[in-house]
Amino acid sequence: MRKNYIIVSAMSIAGALIMMSSSSGRSDDRTGAPSSSGNCGSCHSGGTQGTSINVAITEKGTFNVATSYKAGKTYTIAIAVQGTSTAKGFQSTVLDATNKKTGTTANPTSGSRLISANSRDIVVQSSPSLSGIWSYEWTAPANPTGSVTIYTAAVAANGTGSDNGDQAATTSNILTLDATSGTSNNSLASLSAFPNPCNDVLQLSKEVDQIVVTGITGAAYTVDFSGTKINTRTLPQGFYYLKWTNGNESGIIKFQKI
Ligand code: HEC
Structure with missing residues (x-):
């Protein structure tokens, strides 16, 4: 009886540690954006996974690639982390020219979630991913002020549950403000x-x-x-x-x- 009790409590401690761990997504700002607490490479290093990050931005519900954005419109931000790795993770955030949160971030796809850290909305992996593919939506503010930058940091890890032998990367993508309201490219x-x-x-x-x-x-x-x-x-x-x-x-x- 007593033995069983000890096993149960040891398991719940292990569960709590997993909840807090880095592999299920960091809870601090490691996007690599200005005034973040650094990026994944602050800890993850020593590997040669050939990590790279591709970010593709499209108007929501279409396949039209966006290089600029319009007030109030929603965009899909797709992230593909590449590298010879079984355990990939990321953080991504959209900031205005003063490095502050802008617009609304929502609908992170399965395997990722939205957190708030450093007064920013940040999308992070919720467990290490084999494919390294996620997306989320960003709706531009009704009264935008100018270009926005999407800062993304990632790691392609070796799956050994530590920060050794992994390779990190960062990237940023700019969306300029399209102040015209009419529809084009029909x-x-x-x-x-x-x-x-x-x-x-x-x-x-x-x-x-x-x-x-x-x-x-x-x-x-x-x-x-x-x-x-x-x-x-x-x-x-x-x-x-x-x-x-x-x-x-x-x-x-x-x-x-x-
Ligand atoms: C402050 C140090 C630190 C930073 C910064 C950090 N990590 Fe980690 N990460 C760790 C440690 C330690 C582990 C192993 C223990 C654990 O899972 O928490 C880990 C584990 C992981 C794993 C599982 C690795 C494996 O080989 O199994 C992934 C994936 C991961 N982190 C993603 C990230 C991403 C993505 C970032 C950047 C947005 C990041 N980490 C930033 C310390 C860090």
Whole structure:
């Protein structure tokens, strides 16, 4: 009886330690943004995982890549941490030019959660991830003041439950303020690609003359293409841009290979 009691309490202590641990997402600001407490590399080091971070920003509900934002509009911020690692994690936050929280951050995808630290909204992993892919939504303020910067820090860890033998990285992405209110690029909306995420094939909703597939870092990939069907079998898992041209129409679609 007594023995059982001791085992139960030892287990709950272990549970509490796991809750507080770094692997389930840090609770301090380690985004690497100005006046943060540093980044993941303040502790995680010594590894050669080849860690890199790709951040893709699209208008919510579309595949239109955003390099600027409009007041009150919602954007999806997709994060892909790459590296030879089974245990990846991240932190990401959106700040204005004075390095303060701006707009509303919401809907972190499965495996991540939203915390408040250093007066900022920060999205963090909730457990180490194999794929290193997450996203969240950011809604621009109704009265924006200028460019915003998305600061992201990440680690591709070796899964040994320590901060040794891991490699960290940081990146930042700027969205400038688009003060116009009218809608543009309506011809882009007429072309869609599905299924997205895709596996072996990405299908276009109409025939186009030409396509170019690039990774988020800009590297071009050669794929077989038949007018409406793109063979995505040979692409490594991750996010890509599909630039298409048809006559004098062109556009960019973001897609994910899983
Ligand atoms: C102050 C030091 C410190 C900082 C900063 C830190 N970590 Fe950690 N992290 C640790 C320690 C210690 C462990 C191992 C024990 C644990 O899980 O808490 C760990 C474990 C992890 C693990 C599991 C590693 C494995 O190999 O199993 C992940 C993933 C992780 N941290 C992600 C992050 C991310 C992402 C950041 C930056 C946003 C970060 N950590 C910043 C100290 C830190």
